[in-house]
Amino acid sequence: MLEIWHGLIKALELIVSLDPEVMEIAGRSLRISVTSCLLASSICIPLGSLIHFHNFRGKRAVINIIQTLFSVPTVVVGLFVFVLFSNAGPLGTFDILFTPIAMVIGQMILITPIMLGLTISALSGVGKEIVDTAISLGASGFQTALVVVRESRYAVLAAVTMGFGRAISEVGCALMVGGNIRGFTRTITTAISLETSKGDLELSIALGIILLSLALIVNVALNRLQQR
Amino acid sequence: MKRKGVLLVIAVLVAISLTVAACAPAGVGALQPQERMKVATTTSLYDTGLWGYLESKFEQRYDVELDIMYAGTGKALEYGSRGDVDAITIHDKAREEQFVAEGYGVERVPFAYNYFLIVGPPGDPAGIKGLSPEDAFKQLMETGSGKFISRGDDSGTHGKEKTIWGAAGFDYEAVQKAGDWYIETGGGMGPILLMASEKQAYTLTDMGTFLAYKVKLNLVPIVDKGDILLNVYSIIAINPEKHPKTNIEMANNLINFLTSDEIQELISNYGVKDYGTPLFYPCAGAELTE
Numbered sequence: 439m440l441e442i443w444h445g446l447i448k449a450l451e452l453i454v455s456l457d458p459e460v461m462e463i464a465g466r467s468l469r470i471s472v473t474s475c476l477l478a479s480s481i482c483i484p485l486g487s488l489i490h491f492h493n494f495r496g497k498r499a500v501i502n503i504i505q506t507l508f509s510v511p512t513v514v515v516g517l518f519v520f521v522l523f524s525n526a527g528p529l530g531t532f533d534i535l536f537t538p539i540a541m542v543i544g545q546m547i548l549i550t551p552i553m554l555g556l557t558i559s560a561l562s563g564v565g566k567e568i569v570d571t572a573i574s575l576g577a578s579g580f581q582t583a584l585v586v587v588r589e590s591r592y593a594v595l596a597a598v599t600m601g602f603g604r605a606i607s608e609v610g611c612a613l614m615v616g617g618n619i620r621g622f623t624r625t626i627t628t629a630i631s632l633e634t635s636k637g638d639l640e641l642s643i644a645l646g647i648i649l650l651s652l653a654l655i656v657n658v659a660l661n662r663l664q665q666r
Numbered sequence: 667m668k669r670k671g672v673l674l675v676i677a678v679l680v681a682i683s684l685t686v687a688a689c690a691p692a693g694v695g696a697l698q699p700q701e702r703m704k705v706a707t708t709t710s711l712y713d714t715g716l717w718g719y720l721e722s723k724f725e726q727r728y729d730v731e732l733d734i735m736y737a738g739t740g741k742a743l744e745y746g747s748r749g750d751v752d753a754i755t756i757h758d759k760a761r762e763e764q765f766v767a768e769g770y771g772v773e774r775v776p777f778a779y780n781y782f783l784i785v786g787p788p789g790d791p792a793g794i795k796g797l798s799p800e801d802a803f804k805q806l807m808e809t810g811s812g813k814f815i816s817r818g819d820d821s822g823t824h825g826k827e828k829t830i831w832g833a834a835g836f837d838y839e840a841v842q843k844a845g846d847w848y849i850e851t852g853g854g855m856g857p858i859l860l861m862a863s864e865k866q867a868y869t870l871t872d873m874g875t876f877l878a879y880k881v882k883l884n885l886v887p888i889v890d891k892g893d894i895l896l897n898v899y900s901i902i903a904i905n906p907e908k909h910p911k912t913n914i915e916m917a918n919n920l921i922n923f924l925t926s927d928e929i930q931e932l933i934s935n936y937g938v939k940d941y942g943t944p945l946f947y948p949c950a951g952a953e954l955t956e
Contacts, residue, residue, distance in 0.1 A: 525749035525909055533911065535750055536704060536733065617704075619733040620718075632736070635857035636713065637882045 445643025452644050453651075464648055467625040468656075470538055471606035474545035478553050478605075479598050481546075483587075486557030491583060501558060507551035516614030519544040523615070536617040541625075544611040549601035556600060560593030561586055592664050599660050606653060626652075703916040704751040706735040706742035708822055709854035711755055711899065714874040714945050716936055720929065728919050736854065740820025746770055746902070749909030753917040757822035757872075757899045771902035772914070777924045778933050778946040779898045779954055782826055784889040785859070785876055786812065786868035794868075799892040800834040806868065807836060810847045813867035817858055818850035822897075827870045830894055859883055872897050874945035877937065898954055899946070925950035 452460045489500065521527050523535040523543075534540045564586045572585045587594070609627035616623030618632060626649045633642040711717050717734050725732050737745060739756040746754045747770045754771075756762060762774045784794070784802055792812030794802035806814055817824040828838050841848060849867065851858060855875040862869040863883040876887070901924055903917035923929055930948035937945035 525911060527748075530749075536735065617733070617735045619704075619735060620721075622702075622731070622733055635854055635860075637856065637860050637879065 441639050442643060445640045446647065448640045449644035449647040452641075453648065460645070460648065462621070463624055463626055463629050463645070464652060466538070466623075467606055467627070467649070468652055470541050470612075470625060471545065471602060472656075474542045474549065474605050475598065475602040477542070478546045478549050478601055482550055482553035482557050482597070482601075483594060486554050487561060487583065487587065489554075490558050490561040491586075501555070504551050504555045504558070508555060510548065510551065512548060512608040512610035513614065515544055515548045516611035519547065519611065519615045535615060536619060536623060538616070538623055540615040541612050541623060544615045545605040545608065548608060548611055549604050552604060553597050553601040556597030557594055560590040560597055563593055564589045595660060595664055599657060602656060603653065606649065700729070700731055701913075701916070702731045702733055703753075703913050703920070704733045704735060705753045705755060705920065706737045706745040706751045707755045708739050708742060708757055708899070709736060709856065710757070710823070710872045710875045712736045713854060713856035714878040714937070716874070716933070716946065717755075719936060720924075720932070723929075723932075724920060724923050727923065728916065730916055730919075732920075738817070738819045738821030738854065739823075739825065746904050749904060749912055751904065752913040753901055753903045753920055755899060755901045757897055758825040759898060759900075761825065762900055762902060765902065770905055770908055772905050772917075774900045774902050775921050775925060776898050776900045776949050776952065776954065777930070779896065779949050780873040780946050781890065782823070782870055782872055782895040782897050783876065783887050784868055784870055785862070785883075785885045786888040787866040788884070788886050790888055792868070795888050797889060799830050799889050799894050802889045803830055803834040803836070806847070807834070807841065807844060810845050813847050813849060813865060815849045815851060815858055815862045815865065815867045815869040817853070817855070817870075819852045821855075823855060823870060823872060826895075826897070830870070833894060859885065874937070877941045877943065877945055880941070896954060898949070 451457075489497065519540060520535065523529050523532065523540055525533075525535070534543075568589055569582060569586065572582045577585065607627065609631055612618075612623075612625050613628050613631060616625070616628065618624050618628040624632075626645050630642045630645045630649075633639075633645065707717055712734065721732050721734060724730070735742075735745065735751060739758045739761065742751075742754040742756050743761060743765055745751045746765065747768075755777075759774075762771070765771045766774050784799060786792075786794075790812075792806050792809055794805050794812070797805060806812055816827055831838050831841050842850065849865070851861060853861070855871055856879055858869055859871055859875065859879045860882065861867075863885050866884070868888065869885075873890075876883075876885075901921050903914055903921060904912045906912055906914040924933075930950050933946050934944055934948045937943070
């Protein structure tokens with residue numbers, strides 16, 4: 439118990455003193471996760487709409503596959519990206535393994551199924567009567583789609599929040615494709631993993647608290663956005 | 667009409683996403699303004715803090731970002747053979763020689779050494795204190811009265827452990843199945859020492875990591891004498907003929923740096939202030955034999 443208490447105190451110290459290394463690591467975590475979250479949203483929201491608004495053969499199967507991929511382990515994504523971008527791998531020429539870009543790609547792959555699946559559910563949650571009303575008032579297909587997306591914006595935002603949460607909290611993929619390089623690809627989660635293995639539990643606890651604080655700030659900001 | 671509208675929405679969103687995609691990675695890319703070099707290192711050179719100590723000195727001298735990847739010897743060799751790093755610093759002579767012979771590495775250059783030791787609980791439940799490493803392992807196997815934690819990760823230390831089992835006359839596969847007392851994990855040397863301390867088990871460790879972690883551990887040296895315990899660290903540059911994209915020039919700079927008189931002197935003094943004894947001994951270019 440004493441360790442957790444010391445961790446809390448140390449977290450406060452590190453935050454108040456704006457410890458440069460901790461700030462740098464936290465900033466990097468936030469930057470990478472926000473980037474991957476934005477990129478994934480910009481793919482998933484349109485693609486989710488496309489899947490939702492179109493009826494095609496195998497739609498149910500596609501949704502099943504997406505939902506199955508909710509539980510893809512982070513290390514499997516890490517392994518996949520590693521093999522893909524390793525110098526000996528098919529995309530080795532891009533030279534991005536062990537860089538933040540590879541981490542962004544890994545996180546995008548990781549959170550795309552969740553965002554896609556939740557976007558589809560969000561759009562499905564809009565009542566048929568709203569669609570009917572829109573059409574009966576003479577809305578075009580495009581306008582109807584807009585109405586549906588607008589009606590479901592809270593749930594879509596929840597999908598984005600969920601994706602961000604998974605991105606900033608994952609460690610397996612970040613460790614494998616980022617390499618946990620100090621000052622370059624070390625994020626809060628990989629730093630926690632390293633510090634714990636070094637036996638520095640207080641710093642780990644402090645970093646954990648900082649990560650949760652970051653998540654809190656992002657969530658409050660997103661909530662504000664929702665209430666507009 | 668409806669279909670057209672949906673397509674328009676999608677077109678707009680795709681346009682937005684492409685804009686974001688174009689901007690965002692540029693921000694991430696801006697993180698790499700200067701020349702970089704990647705080294706995969708055995709965990710002990712990292713856990714002891716030696717790399718942290720030498721890193722900035724090398725970076726300043728050659729104006730390069732040195733990226734150090736924490737990996738066991740097995741993983742470092744894998745990174746090296748795939749051309750994902752420019753050099754590796756490891757400690758497993760047999761596999762190093764094989765790595766060079768297969769053409770992945772240019773040359774094996776030893777730069778430091780110390781010794782392995784068997785550490786364990788202060789009570790020494792298996793009564794192996796004072797034995798040779800080979801006899802100590804025999805005793806562990808025969809009595810089964812002490813837990814032993816193995817790195818189990820193809821690291822240099824794990825390689826040494828297998829060598830000692832072999833020298834003690836056991837087939838390693840038989841050891842793996844010997845019983846609950848033999849615990850295979852997977853992790854760096856530091857974490858394994860912490861685990862051995864928690865479980866009050868024996869383990870094989872390099873001297874440097876043990877000294878660096880000593881204050882956190884309830885473990886004492888049990889067996890520390892025996893020629894088989896010699897532990898030599900080498901650096902190998904990745905062969906540019908196999909992987910033309912690796913930074914051979916900077917890898918050679920690093921080799922010259924590590925074997926220079928000045929850095930060898932720093933290595934021989936590293937840790938003396940904090941631990942009262944050096945963690946590593948310099949041996950630039952010299953071939954040590956067991």
